[in-house]
Amino acid sequence: MTERITKWPGVELSAADLNEGKVTQTRFRPNAKYAWSAGEAMSRFLAELQNGRLIARTCRSCKRILFPPRMFCEVCFRPTDEWTYIQDTGTIETFSISYLDTDAKRIPDPILVGVVSLDGASPKMGMMHYFGDMTKDEIRIGMRVKAVWKPWEERRGSVLDIRHFGPLRKDAK
Amino acid sequence: MTFLERTTDARRFRQWEGNVEADYIYTSGVAGERFFVALRDDGKMLASRCTACGLDYLPPRLFCEDCFLELTEFVDVPPEGRVAAVTMAHLDRRGTPMSRPQVWAFLTFEGIRGGLVHRLLVPPAKARVGLAVRAKLKARGDRVGAITDIEGFEPVRS
Numbered sequence: 300m301t302e303r304i305t306k307w308p309g310v311e312l313s314a315a316d317l318n319e320g321k322v323t324q325t326r327f328r329p330n331a332k333y334a335w336s337a338g339e340a341m342s343r344f345l346a347e348l349q350n351g352r353l354i355a356r357t358c359r360s361c362k363r364i365l366f367p368p369r370m371f372c373e374v375c376f377r378p379t380d381e382w383t384y385i386q387d388t389g390t391i392e393t394f395s396i397s398y399l400d401t402d403a404k405r406i407p408d409p410i411l412v413g414v415v416s417l418d419g420a421s422p423k424m425g426m427m428h429y430f431g432d433m434t435k436d437e438i439r440i441g442m443r444v445k446a447v448w449k450p451w452e453e454r455r456g457s458v459l460d461i462r463h464f465g466p467l468r469k470d471a472k
Numbered sequence: 473m474t475f476l477e478r479t480t481d482a483r484r485f486r487q488w489e490g491n492v493e494a495d496y497i498y499t500s501g502v503a504g505e506r507f508f509v510a511l512r513d514d515g516k517m518l519a520s521r522c523t524a525c526g527l528d529y530l531p532p533r534l535f536c537e538d539c540f541l542e543l544t545e546f547v548d549v550p551p552e553g554r555v556a557a558v559t560m561a562h563l564d565r566r567g568t569p570m571s572r573p574q575v576w577a578f579l580t581f582e583g584i585r586g587g588l589v590h591r592l593l594v595p596p597a598k599a600r601v602g603l604a605v606r607a608k609l610k611a612r613g614d615r616v617g618a619i620t621d622i623e624g625f626e627p628v629r630s
Contacts, residue, residue, distance in 0.1 A: 310502060323500045323508040323617035330566075331492035342485040456486060 340368040343382070349456040351448050355420050357381045366420035385419030387446035388467050392416050392425065396435045409435055415444055415464050431463035443467040500617075503532040506546055512617040515609050517549040519584050530586040552628055553581040555603040560596055575599045579625055591624035604628040 317324060337345060340356060344367055347354040355366040356379040364383060365372065372379050394413030400406050411433070416425035430438055431447065444464040454460040500508050503520050510518045520532035520543040527536065528547055535542055557578040564570050577592040577599070592599055593608060605625040615621040 312499065317497055317499070322505055323512075325498040325500075325618070326495070327498070328495045329492070331494055333490055333492065335488045335490070337486040337488075339485065345486050 338370075340370045344368050345456045345458075347384075348458065348460040349454045351387075351451070351454070351460075353385050353387055353417060353419075353446075355383050355385050355424075357383050363421040364419065364424070366417060366424045367426060383419075385417050387417070387448075387461075389415040389417040389425055389444055389464070391430070391438070391440055391442045391444060391464075392423065393440060394430060394438055396438070411435060411438055413438075426458070428458070428461060429463035430465070432465035437466075501534065503534040503543070507532050508617040508619075508621075510546075511609075511621050512615040515612065515615070516551075517588075517607065518546045519549050519581075519586075521545040521547050528584045530581060530584045530588065549581050549584060551606050553579045553587075553605055553625065555592065555599070555601050555605060555625075556580045556587060558592060558599045558601060560599075577605075577625065579605060588619075590619070590622060593624040593626040598627075 312322060316322060336342075344354055353366070354368055355364045356368040356370065357364050358372040358375055358377070359380045360375040360377060361372060363372070363374070364385065365379060366385055368379075368382070370379055371377070392414040394411060396409045397412055398406055398409050400410065411430040412427065413430060414425055414427050415430075416423050430444065433442075443466070445467040446461045447463055447465045448454075449460055449462050499505075506520075507518050510516055517530065518532055519528040519530040520534070521528050522536035522539065522541055522543055523545060524541050525536055525538050527538065528549075529537075529543070530549055532546060533543060555577045559576050560573040561576055562569060562573050573596055575592040575594060575596055576589065578587055578589050580587040590607075592603075592605070594603070604627065606628055608623045608626045609615070610621050610623055
């Protein structure tokens with residue numbers, strides 16, 4: 300309320316008033332079911348994630364390797380041509396140190412999120428994901444990273460089949 | 473591959489299923505509350521009266537549509553009304569065909585502006601405009617303060 304207004308006009312009702320049936324009311328739940336299709340390219344992309352691989356589409360006209368894959372080249376205005384696998388290593392393009400979790404709840408230990416451009420795809424093409432196995436002080440733009448995959452039995456054909464991208468170490472295979 | 477060669481069967485693809493939880497609670501409002509409480513407790517219908525225009529509103533409004541006066545006076549709606557328009561429903565609310573059509577009508581009352589849409593409790597062949605009807609209410613204990621406290625409208629003389 301403000302200095303001049305201590306009570307708004309109208310009838311104030313609390314949740315308890317409604318739940319106790321103090322006033323007559325109509326309750327309704329609409330039958331608002333939906334199915335959201337991932338489409339042709341993204342469905343294959345998700346299926347390949349479950350296999351622990353990243354797949355892209357090539358366009359013969361502009362010679363680009365499009366990732367995430369799409370069935371239509373937005374530069375050439377023509378259908379793309381072939382499937383091709385790319386690597387699960389890449390470079391951090393941009394990142395954010397987030398003190399909010401996915402529910403926008405405040406958290407003391409920040410999560411690291413950002414965009415990684417992937418090796419084997421055309422420059423600057425990649426995906427958004429979590430970064431891990433590094434601190435907020437260590438993360439840098441240009442840092443080399445590699446996907447850390449969930450074990451096979453935990454994969455669901457989701458982008459979270461990759462747990463996060465962690466530092467690519469020279470000694471690693 | 474051209475676009476015309478593409479599959480049109482979306483079930484081939486991965487998909488997410490969900491349900492938009494858009495629940496709502498719709499209160500009757502000040503005038504509506506008077507109407508439904510009177511219907512539930514006293515088994516009668518109320519109209520709100522504009523003393524300036526001499527108009528009675530059904531369903532009751534809080535303000536006069538003609539002069540914008542706030543309406544605080546309520547009067548009883550005459551028990552007997554007339555069918556002003558009639559239609560047959562062959563599908564239920566979900567669009568499923570019903571074994572027997574339902575008769576729905578717009579009902580008006582002498583001297584009252586407005587009216588009610590409700591079930592007409594007559595066989596389809598007997599449904600006609602001008603029929604004199606009255607509300608058939610549920611028993612007092614079954615009434616909850618909703619428009620369904622009225623089971624429907626039945627002919628005054630059958």
